[in-house]
Amino acid sequence: MGEIKISYNTLVYGEEPIEKGIARLAKYGYDGVDFVGEPDKYDVTEICKWLEEYRIEASSICAVFNEERDFVSSNPKIRRQAVDYVKRCVDFAVGVGAKFISVQATACMKINPEADLEQEWKWAVEGLREAGLYAQEKGIRLTLEAWNRYETYLINRVEQALQMVKEINLPSVGVMGDTYHMNIEEIHMGDAIRKLGDKLYYLHIADSNRAAPGRGHIDFEEIAWALRDIHYEGWVAMELLPAAADPFGGKICEEFYDQYSRESVDYLRKLFDKIR
Numbered sequence: 001m002g003e004i005k006i007s008y009n010t011l012v013y014g015e016e017p018i019e020k021g022i023a024r025l026a027k028y029g030y031d032g033v034d035f036v037g038e039p040d041k042y043d044v045t046e047i048c049k050w051l052e053e054y055r056i057e058a059s060s061i062c063a064v065f066n067e068e069r070d071f072v073s074s075n076p077k078i079r080r081q082a083v084d085y086v087k088r089c090v091d092f093a094v095g096v097g098a099k100f101i102s103v104q105a106t107a108c109m110k111i112n113p114e115a116d117l118e119q120e121w122k123w124a125v126e127g128l129r130e131a132g133l134y135a136q137e138k139g140i141r142l143t144l145e146a147w148n149r150y151e152t153y154l155i156n157r158v159e160q161a162l163q164m165v166k167e168i169n170l171p172s173v174g175v176m177g178d179t180y181h182m183n184i185e186e187i188h189m190g191d192a193i194r195k196l197g198d199k200l201y202y203l204h205i206a207d208s209n210r211a212a213p214g215r216g217h218i219d220f221e222e223i224a225w226a227l228r229d230i231h232y233e234g235w236v237a238m239e240l241l242p243a244a245a246d247p248f249g250g251k252i253c254e255e256f257y258d259q260y261s262r263e264s265v266d267y268l269r270k271l272f273d274k275i276r
Contacts, residue, residue, distance in 0.1 A: 004227065004272055006265055007032035007059035007237035009204070012256045018042065022050045028262045029269075032059030034237045037085075037101065039092035047096050058098035059235050060143075060202060061089045070107040071127040072120035072154065079127055086131035090140050100202050100235065101135065102176050103128065103142045105164065106152045113153060120154060121164070129168045136172035143176035143202040148184040156185045158192050162199055174201030178239065183208050183218050190226035197230050204239040205268070212240060212260040213267045220267075224275040238264045 008030055010021040018035075025033055033056060035042065051058060065071070069082040089101050105124035113120055128142065135142050146161045155161050161175045175196050179189065186192040193200060207216030214220075240260055242253045 003233050005031035005057075005059065005235050006268055007034050007235050008261060008264065009034040009036075009062055009237055009239045011036050011062060012240050012242075012253075016257075018047065019050050022047075022054050022056060024258065024261055026054035026056045028265050030056060030261075030265055032057040032235060032237070034060045034062050034239075035092075035096065035098070037061045037063035037089045037092070039088050042092070042096075044092065044095035051096070058093075058096040059237060060100040060102060061093045061096075061098050062102050062239075063089050063104070065104050065107045067107055067110075070110065071105050071124045072114070073107075073123075074114035079123055083127045083131050086142070087134050090131075090135045090138050093140050094138050099139070100141050100143055102145050102202065102204075103131070104145055104147065104152070104155070106154050109151055111150070111153050117154070124154070125164060125167050128164070128173060129170065132168055132170040132173040136170060140172065141201050142173045144173065145176040145178055145204070146181055146185070147178075148181040150184075151181075156181075158182065158186065158196055162196060165199060174199045176200075176202045176204065178204035178206070179213075179218055179220075179223060180204070180206040180208070180210050180239070189218075190222040193223065193226035194229055200230065200232060200234075202234060203227075203232075203236045205236050205264070206238065206240050210241045211255075212238070212263045213271075214263065220271055221275070224271050228275050236268065240264070 008025050013021045069085040070078050071082045073079050144161045146155045146158050149156050182189045207213050208218050209216040
């Protein structure tokens, strides 16, 4: 197994001051911090200062797509806004030293198409290619994530994400896996990872209930073996969310702060050491 670094998506920390999240992750031995893709909410200079102070890296920017920024909207203005938004996230990533940005083809929780699926697919490829070219100029990689059927209708399995990535045909655009979504959609998670090979650029980790790994029924040892088989060298990041009908609604769950942050990194360190 190659070198794997561990990060945590600060999305679940809600409106907590970002310095507290950075300090917490450094304390528990994380290698990196995933930041929510809202560049206007952050002071890049302050973040860089805290990253240096706590000796931890910026790992990824988690882009957020909604009704105002959607690559497959029937409204060309909204499609344009999606491309421009990713470019702003690229600039943000450059500013804080992150090398990856997670992206999706559709808005979060959008479950019905606005146009013919073939047309929407073409719009997504066009928009992501333009954004990917900009990212490539800046040394940033976009990672296209597959979501489960309850959160999107367009790309549900990693093989579908891989198909779109191949059509985009840029080294700066690859696939992101997410164990929570994969647990719902993939027949065999290990085989799905193996089929991605070197196009797996990033991996989100959450158990079957979106809690810390080990608190659900996902076989993470199977996933670790698959990562070893493809010689994966890169990041895995906790993307844990509350068990709520609207997991993005800002519900505060205390266990997601210190308890799950500590548990997750300890669990994965032990697992990766075992597989090595």
